[in-house]
Amino acid sequence: MTAEPWMTRAILVAALVSTLGVAVWAARGAAPSTVIFPVQRLSLSFSHQQHLGLDVGCGYCHGAARSRRAADRNLPDEDTCATCHPIDRSQPEKAVAAGQPDARCASCHPGWNGAGTPPPVVIPTPNLKFNHELHAARGMKCIDCHGDLLAQGVGLATRAQLPRMASCLGCHDGATAPAACTTCHIGDRDGKVRTEYPEGQLLPSGALRGDAHDLRFRIDHARAAANDEKYCQNCHKREECLDCHDGVVKPIDFHAGDYVAMHGIDARRGTTDCGSCHRLQTFCTGCHARTGVNDDPKTSQFQRLSQDPSAINRFHPDGWWTGNDRNMRDARDHSFEAQRNLRACASCHREEFCKECHAQQINPHPASFGASQRCRSLLARAGRTCLRCHIDVADVRCR
C-alpha cells in the first residue's frame, strides 16, 4: 500500500510539530540545577496559594526587597506569622474559631508538638550572586522570576519556584542588564566561572548555547567550541586546550587500557580525529620508526632488511604489493586501502617511501587528474611540490 502524498506530508508535519512541542515543553520544565540551588529540606506545611488568595503580599512575609546577597535568608520569622496566626507555644494544639488562621504548631510544622525546636528548614545558600534589592529597584516583580504562585496554585514553594537561567537571560542580554557570566555566577580569582562546588560540578545545561556537557562532551566538544572560543573561555583557561591537544599524558577517557595495542584500528577507520592532537608526520611516524613499524631505512623491520620475505606479512597482508602493472592489481593491493583512507598510510610512511615507486614507475594521480580543479589549484599554489617527482618542469602542467 502506498500512502497518499497528503498523508505523508501530514505525518511529517505532525512529527515535526510534536517534536518541537515536546522539546519546548521539556526545556521549559527542566528543574533548576542542584549545584546552583542545592537540595533543600522543607519540613513545612504551607500554601502560597491560600495566603496570596487572602491578599497577603509577598513582601509582607519575605523581606527580600531589602536583601543584597544570595545567602540572605528571606523567610518570615515566627513574629511575622504571629501577626495573623495566634501562635502560643505553650498551647501546641491551640484551637481557634472556624475560619480563623490556624494556631496549632503542627499546622505549619508537621509532626511537631511544640517541644524543643521545630523540625529544621534547611535551605542551603545558592552558589550564585544575587541582589534582590537591586532587581526590585529596577522594577522587577517577584512573579517575574518566581512565577505567579497564586495562578499556578502553588502550595509549598520549593526549588521549582526558583528562577532558571533562561528567565534571567530575558534581561541579562548585554543591553538591558550585564551579560557577563560572573554577573550572577561566582567567579574565581582569574575571572573564570567557578565550576567546582561541594554539591558537584557546575555544567552547562545547553540552554544558553546548546552546549550541554553530556557524558561524551569531552570527545564531541569541537562542534560547540568551533566558532565561539570566547564563550568557552568563560569557564576554561586556554591552557586546558593544550593540556590535551598537545599533551604529554594519555587521556584515559580517550585512550583507556591498552590503547597502543589497538590504535591501528582507529587509525585505519578514522574513528577519532587523530589529527586534532597528533601530527601524522611527526608524532606517528617518529614512534613507528623507533618501534620498527614503518619503512624507516635505519629502524624498519620490514622485508627489505630481512632475508625472509614473510617479514612483510607482519604489517600488511599478502597481495599488498602486486607489482608495477596498475591494471593487474591484487584485490588486496595497497592502492585500494590508500584510496579509502590515505591518512592511515601517512601515519606510518614518510612520503619519501611512497616516492620510491610513485615518483618513477607508478603514477599516483587519480584518473583525469590533469583535467581536474585539484591539479590546477595545487599547481597554482604549490607547484614546487610537483617537482618532488617531476624533474622536468615542462612535465608539470594541467589541462
Added chain:
Amino acid sequence: MPAVRSLGAVALAIVATASEPARAYEFEVAAQSVAQGYQLRWIRFDEQDRLLNRRRFTQSLSLDVWNILEPSFDPVMSPIRPHAPPLAPFDVFVTLQLRIDHDFGEYTQGGVVYPIAPSNTIEEAAVSAVPELAGADLGLVVLAASAGARDIFGRVDVALGRQIVVDNLDWMALDGLRLVARLPAHLAVEGHAGFLVRDASPLGSPTHEPDGSGSAQCTAFSLEDGVYLPAAECAGRLEPAPTFGAALATHGLRWLSARLSYRRSLSTTAGGLYPDAADEAPSWGVLEELVSGTLRGNPWGGAIVPWAAARWNLLLGLIDEAHAGIRLGAGAHALTPEAIYSFPSFEGDSIFNVFSSEPYLDLRLTYDLWPGRGRLRGYARGFWRRFWNSDTETVLPGQSVSDHADAGGATAGVRLLLGERGAARLDLSYEDGHGGLRAGGDLSGRLRLGPRLSLDGRISLVRFESDTLPDLRATTFGAQAGARLVLGPGMALHVSAEENSNRFENQFRLVAILDLSFRPEH
C-alpha cells in the same frame, strides 16, 4: 652545548617545582611535574619482540598576569554595587606557557643498529637515527607566550606573540598579532598576521607542524647527479611560514553563532629540495589556504540545536571537511543525528595531496540521558562509516574488489555519581568492519576517602582483530589503580599504575603528577 641545555632544563624544573600558586590577585603561576615510566612494544623481525622503556619527565610552567592596569572607578556600576571591585577600562594581560620534556629511557637515549652493507652494520643514537624523536630529548617548547589587551572600549581584543587560533574546523599556532573587534549589530571581525608555528620555529612544538609536511627525513635534488639523494635535514621544514587570515563572526547572540574565516600560510622555497637548474622552481608555495564556515543555532533554549560546518580547501579546490547535525533535547533525553564528510588533505608541501584518494562519510546517532541533571548520565551511540575507492576494474583476472568498505558499531556508557564520595562508570562497545573488530568494556570508579585523599581504579577487557592480518588478533586485559592526594590549596599529587596484558606483551605504566595548579578532573 647539551650540558648547558641540561643545566638550563634542570634549573627551570627546580624553579617550576618550587613555585606555588601565586597569592596576588593579578597573577597566577601554575606548574605541573609529570613523571612517567612505560613500555612500548619494539617490533623485531630477526629476534623476539622487545619492550622499549620510556622514562619521561615533563615540567610545565605557566604564568598568567591580568588586570595590569590600575583599576579605575566605574561611575555606573559602583553606586549600584558598592561592594563590587572597580573595573578597569580594559584588561592588559600577559600569558606564558612553557614545557620541557625529556625521555631518560632507551626509547630516546638508546641506539639502533642497522646494516650499511650486506655484512656491515652501524650503531647510531636513536634520536639521531629517527629525527622525529628530537622533541622528546630535552625538548623545551613555548606553547604560548603573548601579551595583549581585552575589551578595549568594550569592543576590541588584541594579542601579540605565540597564541593558539581556533579556526572553525581546526586550530593552529601563530607567532604574530591577532585582533578581534566586536562591532554593533552583533558582528565581530577578526584578523591575524604573523608566522605559522612549526616544529622548527624557535621553541616550537612538533604538534604544531602542519600535517603531512615534507617528512623529517627527506631527499634533496642533486644537480650534479640529476637525481634525488637522501638529505641530512629537510630544509623545507625550516622555512618560516608567513600566515595571515581574517574572519567575520557573530557575537553576543544566544540563538545563533556563526563564523566565516579565511587563512593562508606560505613559505619560500628551500634551495636544493627541487630541481632548479634554470631557476624554474617557484620561489614560494602555499602551505595552507582555507575558507571555512560554521553555523550553530539554538532557537529553543537548548531543545533544538542544529549546526553545520564546511571547509573549502583552496589548495585542492574542493571541500575537504563538512559536518552537519542537530541535537534534539527533551528533558532528560537528547537525540543527536549527525553526518561527517572528510577528504584527506595535507599541507601544501606534501605529495600525499596528489595521490588518488577518496572521501569518507560518517553517519552517527547519539542518545544522551541525564535525568534531572542529577547523578546519572548515560549515552548510546551508533555509527556507520563508508570509505570509497576507485579503479575497481583494474584487478587481476578472476578477482574483484568492491568500490567501498564499510565500518559500523555501537557504544554505550553510563556514569553514576555516588554522592560526594565517588563515581562509577561503565562503557561497552562493539565495532566491526573496515579496520577490524574491537569489542569490549571498561569499568572505572573513583572513591573519595576524605577531603584530601581519593582512589581510582579501572579494569578493561577488549577483543581486537585486524581485518587484514590474521595474526593481529588478541584479547587484552588492563587494570589500573591510582590515588590523588590534595597537599594543600591548589596542590595535588596524583599517582597511577597500569598493567596491560595480551598475548603479545605485558606492559606496565607508572605515572606520577605533582600539580601545583590543581583543578579537579572533569
